[in-house]
Amino acid sequence: DAGITQSPRHKVTETGTPVTLRCHQTENHRYMYWYRQDPGHGLRLIHYSYGVKDTDKGEVSDGYSVSRSKTEDFLLTLESATSSQTSVYFCAISGVAGEQYFGPGTRLTVT
Amino acid sequence: TQLLKQSPQFLSIQEGENLTVYCNSSSVFSSLQWYRQEPGEGPVLLVTVVTGGEVKKLKRLTFQFGDARKDSSLHITAAQPGDTGLYLCAGLMGGSARQLTFGSGTQLTVLP
Structure with a gap:
């Protein structure tokens, strides 16, 4: 158990509203990641962090922002949600050999 | 651009049969990881080669x-x-960001 939690686990929101997803880890890992998972696309990297206040963009970062003010928390924000952002979002941390450990996911529906 | 192509996308077989899933790329990876994911959960690491x-x-x-x-x-x-x-392969590129590139996955169903 890598000690990763995500909140909320499910959320339904309307187009145009801001949404923040939270990832919390208890393992003091430096690297943290946000992915989205959609049918036929596997997992696609949105943003990642390599330390407090150190973040960078991934493959599908448009429309998303992140913040990491503490080692244990990595927040993903959709400034103005769109229907194309309906997805399942996973947070992950990286182990010493580059392997990743995932949280349980957040199912987000934008209506 | 899909750096890792995984095949087949779906596989339904009877209990006792053998199967092979493939993960192919034109890129070189420093390591390749396989994950398994069950409905409603995050992927879980099986192995790293x-x-x-x-x-x-x-x-x-x-x-x-x-x-x-x-x-x-x-x-x-x-x-x-x-x-x-769902079986997922993921390639680790070189570099300090430890970024993984995932294949699109193989959904395996084994029927009793």
Whole structure:
């Protein structure tokens, strides 16, 4: 158990509203990641962090922002949600050999 | 651009059959990881292969890394219903960000 939690686990929101997803880890890992998972696309990297206040963009970062003010928390924000952002979002941390450990996911529906 | 192509996308077999899942790329990876994901949960790491030509066995699962470190395969012997799930391969590129590139996944269903 890598000690990763995500909140909320499910959320339904309307187009145009801001949404923040939270990832919390208890393992003091430096690297943290946000992915989205959609049918036929596997997992696609949105943003990642390599330390407090150190973040960078991934493959599908448009429309998303992140913040990491503490080692244990990595927040993903959709400034103005769109229907194309309906997805399942996973947070992950990286182990010493580059392997990743995932949280349980957040199912987000934008209506 | 899909750096890692995984095939087949769907596989439905009877209990006791053997199967192979393939993960192919034109890029070289420093390591290749295989994950298994069940509905409503996050992916869980099964194995990491690092050396070209490496073979690792995990009970009835055999993982192989290609000699050129561009491709990998997962072979399951005598599949069981408990093997049902989404299998994902992921390549680790060089560099300090430890970014993984995931294949699109193989949904395996093993029928009793």
